[in-house]
Amino acid sequence: MAQFRSKKLDLGCFINPKIIRDHTKRKTFEQFEPQRQALRYLIRNTSLPDWVRTKAQFELRNMHCYTRPTQIKNRCIMGGLARGVLRKFRMARFQFRMNALDGTIPGVKKASW
Known part of the structure; x- marks a missing residue:
């Protein structure tokens, strides 16, 4: 076996x-x-x-x-997408935005001016 x-x-x-x-x-x-x-x-x-x-x-x-x-x-580590991947975070644009708004990415917050 x-x-x-x-x-x-x-x-x-x-x-x-x-x-x-x-x-x-x-x-x-x-x-x-x-x-x-x-x-x-x-x-x-x-x-x-x-x-x-x-x-x-x-x-x-x-x-x-x-x-x-x-x-x-370069692929998104969250969903495997190959387009719109931010190299520094290895995430697609949409996943980066969702995680940034949730506060799960340290040092990233929504800009307001």
Whole structure:
């Protein structure tokens, strides 16, 4: 009988498939970033032989797409929306407004003048 281990996501928010995928992409990118930087250094180093640079290009091209920084998208941690996300708070505009009005975001209050 196979035993399955459940990995716990350290998100602390509402979880939907888009958020899980984004979390997976971020973890994969973080894990493979040093290897990508090393390969990119080899490719750009013109003093190396051509076969070494070509091999590095081949390895970099064959890495999983989740290791690329362009795959990471800013998503709202509350609802998973990808548009209108405030980077500092990682929330969509509407969620930010609702939380700010409720007073759940420290240091944020409605402006009045």
